[in-house]
Amino acid sequence: xxxxMNAHPLHTYLMAQGELGGFEVVVPFxxxxxxxxxxxxxxxxxxxxxxxQxxxxxxAKKDDDSLWKNASSPQDxxxxxxxxxxxxxxxxxxxFCVPKIKTDxxxxxxxxxxxxxxxxxxxxxxxxxxxxxxxxxxxxxSFFLKCNDxxxxxxxxxxxxxxxxxxxxxxxxxxxxxREAPKPEKIETPPPINGNIATFAGKPAITxxxxxxxxxxxxxxxxxMNEVLSISQAFIPQRS
Numbered sequence: 153x154x155x156x157m158n159a160h161p162l163h164t165y166l167m168a169q170g171e172l173g174g175f176e177v178v179v180p181f182x183x184x185x186x187x188x189x190x191x192x193x194x195x196x197x198x199x200x201x202x203x204x205q206x207x208x209x210x211x212a213k214k215d216d217d218s219l220w221k222n223a224s225s226p227q228d229x230x231x232x233x234x235x236x237x238x239x240x241x242x243x244x245x246x247x248f249c250v251p252k253i254k255t256d257x258x259x260x261x262x263x264x265x266x267x268x269x270x271x272x273x274x275x276x277x278x279x280x281x282x283x284x285x286x287x288x289x290x291x292x293x294s295f296f297l298k299c300n301d302x303x304x305x306x307x308x309x310x311x312x313x314x315x316x317x318x319x320x321x322x323x324x325x326x327x328x329x330x331r332e333a334p335k336p337e338k339i340e341t342p343p344p345i346n347g348n349i350a351t352f353a354g355k356p357a358i359t360x361x362x363x364x365x366x367x368x369x370x371x372x373x374x375x376x377m378n379e380v381l382s383i384s385q386a387f388i389p390q391r392s
Contacts, residue, residue, distance in 0.1 A: 220314060226253045226321045233298070233314070238307055244299040257292040259388075260324035260355075262315070264332040264362075266295050273363035280377075284384055292322050319353040326387070327357035333364035347383035358387045 219232035230250045233239055239248050249266040261277075263269050269277075281288045296315050297303050303311055319327065329352075334342045350357050360383065366376045 220317060223317070223321065226255065226318070229318060229321055238310065239298065244297075247299040249295050249298060251293040251295065254290075254292045255322050257290060257322065257324045258326065259286065259291045260294065260319065260322055260327045261291055262294045262296060262327060262329045264295070264297060264330070265299055268330065268333060268362055268364060269293075269295075270364070272367055276363050276366060280380065280384070283381060284388055286388065292324055294318055294322075316353040319355060324355060327352055327355050328384075328387075329357060329359040331359055331362050333362035345379065345383065347379075347386065349387060356387070358383060360384070 216232075216235040217237055220229055220236065223229035223232055230253070234248060238244065247266060278288055281291075294315070296311055297307075331342075331345070345359055345361055347358065350359075360380050361376050364370075366373050366380065370376075
């Protein structure tokens with residue numbers, strides 16, 4: 153039997169051994185294995201994730217609870233209060249009310265909450281100021297605590313500092329405080345107003361009843377209205 157000269161040497165060797173007597177041969181597997189090409193595994197590179205770095209702020213954000221201290225105008229002051237923790241917790245921000253900003257006013261009217269100045273209460277205030285010959289439209293208005301929640305003891309000093317800062321920016325001639333209306337669930341009767349003129353933030357100031365206490369139908373409303381009128385007349389200079 154002829155051999156194919158182009159065949160692989162291993163194949164030729166095996167065929168020759170077969171013709172000589174069989175295929176029981178010892179194959180040098182070590183050499184064979186060395187001659188067999190190992191399959192090359194294609195290793196795909198892992199995708200490189202693009203990391204987007206957040207821009208570094210050049211100026212760190214100031215603590216929102218201290219922004220009001222550096223306010224140079226009432227607008228900046230009220231805007232800073234909106235981010236203060238006193239007003240952002242619970243439902244306080246909802247009841248936050250920024251008054252119409254006025255400066256260098258003759259009188260600054262301070263209420264505990266916008267809820268104290270209802271339409272009916274404002275009507276009482278207009279009648280009172282008409283008797284006092286004061287133009288209500290020329291007066292400034294503020295609301296502290298600017299919500300209907302009672303201030304916590306640890307908040308009171310901060311609120312007082314805020315009010316002093318607001319008065320500094322508004323710069324009124326005199327201040328009229330309207331105290332908070334007593335809660336219906338309270339049994340004790342709040343003390344009457346004494347009419348004493350005090351100094352607050354360097355300005356003359358008096359405290360009057362809440363307007364909600366002198367609405368029609370309230371107890372002793374006539375006596376309280378006369379008392380408010382008398383105290384106000386003593387506080388407000390009479391026109392010649």
